[in-house]
Amino acid sequence: MGTPNTPLWEVFIRSRNGLAHKHVGSLHAADATLALQAARDIYTRRGEGLSIWVVPSAAITASDPTDKGMMFEPAESKIYRHPTFYEVPEEVGHM
């Protein structure tokens, strides 16, 4: 339940060194410090993480699901954008 005093935060956890932070969920908290504490209490109870990021959900600009066709479908037909599209001459060997 969101109230003006407890905005929504997105939580990102890095599970191991070398991996990227991964979005795991969201939570409500009054400010960044409490959001970090709450993230620790909610999302790392089973040893999931080594590092936590919290980001105000309001700071995220998201694509509109209804724009899906315009945004993503044009890429589907461009198979030449994948490296596997090109045949590499034998002489090149391993690149």
Next chain:
Amino acid sequence: MATASITVSETPLVLYVLRRADDALILGHRLSEWCGYAPMMEEDMALANMGLDLLGQARELYSYAGIIEGRDNDEDKFAYLRDVRQYRNLLLLEQPNGDFARTMVRQFFYAAFADLYWRAMMKSADATLAAIAAKSEKESAYHLRHSSEWMLRLGDGTEESHRRAQGAVDDLWAFTGEMFEVDESERALIDAGIAIDPAGLHPHWLKTVSSVMSEATMALPKREWMQKGGRSGRHSEHLGHLLSELQAMQRTFPGVTW
């Protein structure tokens, strides 16, 4: 038909360990009472997590008490089959939860102590207690951080949150002295390097508490008089009610398991 209470041979070390085990169990139980009732889901989980930390500490300490007592008593018997007068916890920790501010103030007062206490106990001459201290210290450090952050926000929050937090501080202050109390049976353990002298922690505790409270725009109570009795089994009326709930199953169905 209720199961009878056990008897315990309280040698100084058994008594010492039971006192700390009871602290952890009773505060852990109090925190568990918030489960499903906290003001927000995030804090509901935070309180339950801290309750579980304390329950874990209690289990290790009770198990150790059972070993050094060398009779038939195990962690379950210590927890479920002792009467109010056999409990040795601090009076502070059995005080009712009240509102969220009261729970946080109680947590803050104790965590500020427990953090120092367990850190010092890591040097105990008793290897088991030193190992339990090493694990508990990290948990207590987080409990202190968590409750300190809430002290700041409640004290320096709205007029109402300030009033509630300051009221809890004023009411609970008289129970804080007991944390630093030492009796004859503990003195010998301190001399042997098994226990630490809590009196030495008091200046550090007061420094932490005053600094957080001053930042939280709250006032330290002027009162000097301190209530004692928990360590020797003289409790407030609240503990009996707590135990009646905690022990109901084992008292009614002896030895019942899940």
